[in-house]
Amino acid sequence: MYKYQENSDGLIILYNNEIVINHQKKHPAFYIGFGIEEIECYRGNFQFDDFIEQRVGLDEYVIEGNKITFSHRDKYLIITLEEVEERLILKFEAKEGYNRFWFRFHALKEEQVYGCGEQATYFDLRGKNFPLWTSEPGVGRDKSSITKYYADLVDKAGGDYYTTYYPEPTYVSTRKYWLHAETFAYSDFNFKRSDFFEFMFWELPKQIIISYKKSYLNLVNDLTEYTGRPPVLPDFLLDGVILGVQGGMKQVKKYLDQAIDAGVKVSGLWCQDWAGIKYTTFGKRLFWNWKLNEDLYPNLESEIKELEKRNVSFLSYICPFLLENESLYNEAENNDFLALTENAETYKVDFGEFNCGIVDLTNPKAFTWYKNIIKTNIIDLGIKGWMADFGEYLPVDCVLFNGKDAKVMHNEWPVLWAKCNYEAVKESGKLGEVFYFMRAGGHGSQHFATSLWNGDQSVNWEKFDGIPSVIPSSLSTGIIGNPYTHSDIGGYTSLHGNIRTKELFDRWLEMSVFTSYMRTHEGNRPSENFQYYQDEDTLKLMARMTSIRVDLKPYIKEVIKEGSELGYPVQRPYFMHYENDELARTLQYEYLFGSELLVKPIVEQGKDTQRVYLPDDEWVHLWSGQIFVGKQIIEIECPIGYPPVFYRKESRFKTLFESITNKYHKEGRKL
Numbered sequence: 001m002y003k004y005q006e007n008s009d010g011l012i013i014l015y016n017n018e019i020v021i022n023h024q025k026k027h028p029a030f031y032i033g034f035g036i037e038e039i040e041c042y043r044g045n046f047q048f049d050d051f052i053e054q055r056v057g058l059d060e061y062v063i064e065g066n067k068i069t070f071s072h073r074d075k076y077l078i079i080t081l082e083e084v085e086e087r088l089i090l091k092f093e094a095k096e097g098y099n100r101f102w103f104r105f106h107a108l109k110e111e112q113v114y115g116c117g118e119q120a121t122y123f124d125l126r127g128k129n130f131p132l133w134t135s136e137p138g139v140g141r142d143k144s145s146i147t148k149y150y151a152d153l154v155d156k157a158g159g160d161y162y163t164t165y166y167p168e169p170t171y172v173s174t175r176k177y178w179l180h181a182e183t184f185a186y187s188d189f190n191f192k193r194s195d196f197f198e199f200m201f202w203e204l205p206k207q208i209i210i211s212y213k214k215s216y217l218n219l220v221n222d223l224t225e226y227t228g229r230p231p232v233l234p235d236f237l238l239d240g241v242i243l244g245v246q247g248g249m250k251q252v253k254k255y256l257d258q259a260i261d262a263g264v265k266v267s268g269l270w271c272q273d274w275a276g277i278k279y280t281t282f283g284k285r286l287f288w289n290w291k292l293n294e295d296l297y298p299n300l301e302s303e304i305k306e307l308e309k310r311n312v313s314f315l316s317y318i319c320p321f322l323l324e325n326e327s328l329y330n331e332a333e334n335n336d337f338l339a340l341t342e343n344a345e346t347y348k349v350d351f352g353e354f355n356c357g358i359v360d361l362t363n364p365k366a367f368t369w370y371k372n373i374i375k376t377n378i379i380d381l382g383i384k385g386w387m388a389d390f391g392e393y394l395p396v397d398c399v400l401f402n403g404k405d406a407k408v409m410h411n412e413w414p415v416l417w418a419k420c421n422y423e424a425v426k427e428s429g430k431l432g433e434v435f436y437f438m439r440a441g442g443h444g445s446q447h448f449a450t451s452l453w454n455g456d457q458s459v460n461w462e463k464f465d466g467i468p469s470v471i472p473s474s475l476s477t478g479i480i481g482n483p484y485t486h487s488d489i490g491g492y493t494s495l496h497g498n499i500r501t502k503e504l505f506d507r508w509l510e511m512s513v514f515t516s517y518m519r520t521h522e523g524n525r526p527s528e529n530f531q532y533y534q535d536e537d538t539l540k541l542m543a544r545m546t547s548i549r550v551d552l553k554p555y556i557k558e559v560i561k562e563g564s565e566l567g568y569p570v571q572r573p574y575f576m577h578y579e580n581d582e583l584a585r586t587l588q589y590e591y592l593f594g595s596e597l598l599v600k601p602i603v604e605q606g607k608d609t610q611r612v613y614l615p616d617d618e619w620v621h622l623w624s625g626q627i628f629v630g631k632q633i634i635e636i637e638c639p640i641g642y643p644p645v646f647y648r649k650e651s652r653f654k655t656l657f658e659s660i661t662n663k664y665h666k667e668g669r670k671l
Helices: 146-155 216-227 249-261 300-309 327-334 364-377 413-427 467-479 502-512 536-551 553-566 654-666
Strands: 002-006 010-015 018-024 030-042 045-057 060-064 067-072 075-084 087-094 100-106 113-117 129-132 167-173 177-181 187-190 196-201 207-212 241-244 266-270 277-280 283-286 313-318 321-323 348-350 355-358 385-388 435-437 591-593 597-599 609-614 618-621 627-629 632-637 645-648
Touching: 010 060, 030 075, 045 100, 113 129, 113 467, 129 167, 167 187, 167 216, 177 216, 207 216, 216 553, 241 249, 241 536, 249 266, 249 300, 249 536, 266 385, 300 313, 321 327, 327 355, 327 364, 364 413, 385 413, 413 435, 467 502, 467 591, 502 536, 536 553, 536 654, 553 654, 627 632, 645 654
Parallel strands: 241 266, 266 313, 313 385, 385 435
Antiparallel strands: 002 010, 010 018, 018 100, 030 045, 030 100, 060 067, 067 075, 075 087, 087 207, 100 196, 113 167, 129 187, 167 177, 177 207, 187 196, 277 283, 321 355, 348 355, 591 597, 597 645, 609 632, 618 627, 618 645
């Protein structure tokens, strides 16, 4: 139950015997005001200037049962408190005419927080503020990197520590509570202060929900009961790697045969160019008219059936934008299914040397039409999965069918896009059999996005944009209820001198074994970057790593099941299972893969040894069988193909893990 404590300074609201709000007359917990924003958009990158004209602290309060009115002169905010299903609900009413709202929630100095969507730079958010707005996250992202310098100078696309595809006003605290603000408006969650967190919103949230639990597992389980959970991933994803290749059916079958002949376990072919190719100075892009290109992939339906006989699935690509003057664009425009300009003309988005229309997902007829495009043009062909790309680009000045301001709809757009895909799969009776993966997200993605991928990392070792960044990205989305995520093996973005190397690809490959599933990508400039199919040694490594993946299938299958049934992420921070370990709360480049495996991927160039912190347990090195006592930092050899991986000595999957160790010893290598 919640309760009040009044004192000479003000009012304290407690829930679960924890201070939630500490309102003092000199330091109010609630503020209202007015601001004028200017937003500049360039190819999915957004620049903000928010000028605050008025901010007023509501220092007075009056309690009437479960309602509290906070006020200052004629300005007021009414809070209604309710307890529903062991969660504290705060509902709000405010005087009209205000568009900025600030709420302060009590914090402890030693408290740490995680989440707020996908955060690629910092897993622990304490000490910084996080503007929540879906966008391209930027290239480089580290202010000191030459990549960011040129990305800003040339492309207006450098990003910052907080820029993200997937923002969400939801976080988890080491005080073992989760908090969610029900709004899609622009927000800023500020965790800088030692004694309170301050949240700013561009609209009054419908409600704020707070839930305390006794353990992190219970906490995530409770959070995902509220958000919803995705269907279980298809079983074929456990049978090897998805080869991200292109060039037409004849060419991709050559890649498939080459890989299988080399001993690689292949579960799928992801051919993003199924609808055709468009070349730009950025690199090899796709032809954004989401119909089968018969020249590249003739007789695809029958080809897919033949691939299925080899236990290989076919995957494709789609996004909610349509190439100007092509057939789907023209059909959508003729039916008023595209978003408009203020002059009631079709709004055209520049994607870099080509323009596209926006399918207006707020229009029920357009939503149904596009959902049927997915069913007819993708699912009915027998395609088992696809990248559902580009949910973060909605321009703030477009006019939508539902009449809502595009600035307010912007963060909700990825969720509408996820829902469109979800309903297409569900209505086809294919949930758990067919899936898609998304980079953009928001509140609701936990249920409507069957899986995520970490987006377009640079093909390098940069901490905030290259291979290291995928780990905090996965942990931050996982802790707020998105159990399944993965990354492009080798990264994607090659700009301003970033060129993928063999070493980078190999390290990314071995890390991907211990994620939701494995998928390669040629990147935006395939001819300039290392590709696995050009290197016999890497093909041998792929054969080894995909065999290990298949050997682990009984364990991974259970971990995947936990995601769908309990909401537990596949990749977990140590503290989810070692709650009293203070050091575990600060780590962001290592994780538990399920509850029984510990992984610290190699994300630095030229490393052949790695320092690994083992939490308080007994751990067995997967490749050597050597036993270590936890609560210490050890140093372990890690040649390519042998990333630091350990299992719990008393694991119920001990026999399975021992069999992998024994198989490794047969290879004759000692560490």
